[in-house]
Amino acid sequence: MGLFKKKKKPQQTLQQILDTPLYPTPEPIIPYEFQANPEPYNTAAVTELANNIKAAVAEYQATLPEPEDKLDDEPYEKVYFPATYQIFDEPPEQTDKEKPPNKDRVHNFLNRTAQIPCQIAKVIHAANISTYHIRLNNPMDLKNVKQAVDAMAADFEADIIRKQSRGYGAHFAIAVPRQKRQTVYLKDLLRSSEFCDVYIKPNSLPAVIGTDDENNPVCIDIAKLPHLLCCGTTGSGKSVAINSILISALSERTPKQLQLVLIDPKEVESIAYAGLPHLLFPVVTDMNKAKETLKKCVKIMEQRQKKATELGVRELGEETPHILIVIDEMADLMMTHGRQVEELIVRICQKARAFKMHIICATQSPVAKVVTNLIRANLPARLAFKTSSDVESRIAKGTNGCRELLGKGDGLFIHGDEIRIQAAWNTTAEIEALKRHYGIVEIKEPRKLTCKEEYMLAKLEFYEQQKADGYNYDTEKEKEYRQILSERGLLQE
Numbered sequence: 001m002g003l004f005k006k007k008k009k010p011q012q013t014l015q016q017i018l019d020t021p022l023y024p025t026p027e028p029i030i031p032y033e034f035q036a037n038p039e040p041y042n043t044a045a046v047t048e049l050a051n052n053i054k055a056a057v058a059e060y061q062a063t064l065p066e067p068e069d070k071l072d073d074e075p076y077e078k079v080y081f082p083a084t085y086q087i088f089d090e091p092p093e094q095t096d097k098e099k100p101p102n103k104d105r106v107h108n109f110l111n112r113t114a115q116i117p118c119q120i121a122k123v124i125h126a127a128n129i130s131t132y133h134i135r136l137n138n139p140m141d142l143k144n145v146k147q148a149v150d151a152m153a154a155d156f157e158a159d160i161i162r163k164q165s166r167g168y169g170a171h172f173a174i175a176v177p178r179q180k181r182q183t184v185y186l187k188d189l190l191r192s193s194e195f196c197d198v199y200i201k202p203n204s205l206p207a208v209i210g211t212d213d214e215n216n217p218v219c220i221d222i223a224k225l226p227h228l229l230c231c232g233t234t235g236s237g238k239s240v241a242i243n244s245i246l247i248s249a250l251s252e253r254t255p256k257q258l259q260l261v262l263i264d265p266k267e268v269e270s271i272a273y274a275g276l277p278h279l280l281f282p283v284v285t286d287m288n289k290a291k292e293t294l295k296k297c298v299k300i301m302e303q304r305q306k307k308a309t310e311l312g313v314r315e316l317g318e319e320t321p322h323i324l325i326v327i328d329e330m331a332d333l334m335m336t337h338g339r340q341v342e343e344l345i346v347r348i349c350q351k352a353r354a355f356k357m358h359i360i361c362a363t364q365s366p367v368a369k370v371v372t373n374l375i376r377a378n379l380p381a382r383l384a385f386k387t388s389s390d391v392e393s394r395i396a397k398g399t400n401g402c403r404e405l406l407g408k409g410d411g412l413f414i415h416g417d418e419i420r421i422q423a424a425w426n427t428t429a430e431i432e433a434l435k436r437h438y439g440i441v442e443i444k445e446p447r448k449l450t451c452k453e454e455y456m457l458a459k460l461e462f463y464e465q466q467k468a469d470g471y472n473y474d475t476e477k478e479k480e481y482r483q484i485l486s487e488r489g490l491l492q493e
């Protein structure tokens with residue numbers, strides 16, 4: 001008989017099994033019974049115990065019910081409300097109201113210097129120009145008017161443009177630039193009834209351009225344009241005008257109604273919008289990425305087309321958001337990718353109206369290589385600012401007339417009619433206000449996992465460990481979980 005009585009191996013309870021660590025630690029802790037035993041350390045017994053524990057744990061886990069996805073677990077959707085004009089700061093009072101340009105001076109010049117007897121019927125002062133409507137005493141003098149206006153332009157040292165007057169017979173009108181121009185503040189136009197008329201229409205994409213030569217707000221429905229080409233030399237006011245369009249559209253349309261794609265190779269203007277929840281992709285400044293982005297837009301358009309066919313409708317309704325693609329400076333893009341980009345833009349343009357996708361392209365070099373015939377044909381609406389030559393003016397809007405514009409937002413808006421406009425002024429303060437209202441989305445964060453997803457990921461980790469340790473595990477379930485998780489984009493390969 002030995003000195004020590006051999007102890008009977010105790011029966012372990014489930015709780016004890018569960019309290020034991022699942023995986024053997026690098027240095028196994030030897031149970032008390034074995035330590036007390038002077039016999040050599042029984043490796044076989046330890047391994048058996050560890051196996052028993054693992055089996056028991058696996059058995060126990062198999063009995064636990066799988067959690068169900070609860071409604072609360074679903075990532076919630078943010079509800080947005082339109083910002084409206086009220087979020088913007090009040091524009092300053094315009095104190096330095098200039099005296100109306102000299103009516104007598106115009107009258108005297110025509111009557112005395114040019115010897116054309118006439119009366120000034122009406123004068124309208126807009127922000128950039130004053131329009132004089134003139135009635136000739138003798139209709140026969142109409143043929144001398146052109147010469148007289150040229151002489152007056154030389155005398156006034158200003159580009160005076162002769163216009164058709166809206167009266168009958170011996171009427172004409174001239175547009176004389178104001179010496180001190182007025183600023184047209186965006187907020188004043190956002191609260192105008194003209195803007196309201198556009199934004200209350202269902203399915204419209206409202207935007208503010210500026211004021212016309214009679215000081216009336218010019219507000220447009222981008223959905224009807226449906227694409228816009230904006231030309232003008234550097235500093236003529238393209239970016240400011242595009243910002244007015246964007247800010248006014250964003251002030252009335254939430255991310256559910258309007259999604260933006262901003263392409264800005266100059267990396268200056270559009271960066272201010274970074275973080276707005278309306279952005280479909282982060283602001284694109286890289287030329288290669290710009291091409292890829294346009295390709296993605298074409299894909300979205302095809303998906304929309306498919307959806308419309310499935311629904312059996314010709315146009316998509318209010319539940320589909322408008323997508324507005326803005327390219328500030330398309331010259332770089334056309335120079336680097338030329339044909340391909342042209343093709344992508346034209347593809348989007350041709351079918352986009354029904355599928356609610358709109359393009360605004362801007363360029364400071366309206367030359368034939370950048371603004372190709374195809375692009376001109378597909379972007380029918382124009383916003384033309386001052387150009388450096390008549391050739392550029394003809395490419396920008398088909399006729400002369402842009403060279404004489406005054407710059408800084410003095411422009412022509414052409415959609416059917418040609419309207420002389422002063423573009424609305426805005427600053428980054430308005431964009432900041434929009435960001436404060438809609439909130440800023442940093443880099444698209446992965447959404448919160450639902451509790452079932454967390455469970456499946458943990459299970460997969462467990463299966464991996466089992467596999468590494470050479471134990472059996474539920475391969476069917478593993479396959480199923482892998483498929484579900486990879487479909488939801490939650491597995492990193």
Ligand SMILES: Nc1ncnc2c1ncn2[C@@H]1O[C@H](COP(=O)(O)OP(=O)(O)OP(=O)(O)O)[C@@H](O)[C@H]1O
Nearest residue numbers: 233234235236237238239240364408409423424425
């Ligand atoms: N609507 C406006 N009202 C008042 N000032 C304006 C207006 N538009 C432009 N300006 C003035 O002209 C400057 C240049 O405007 P903007 O940046 O829009 O030019 P641009 O045509 O985009 O030039 P570039 O081709 O170099 O980008 C502005 O900083 C501003 O001082």
Ligand SMILES: [Mg+2]
Nearest residue numbers: 238239269328
């Ligand atoms: Mg610009």
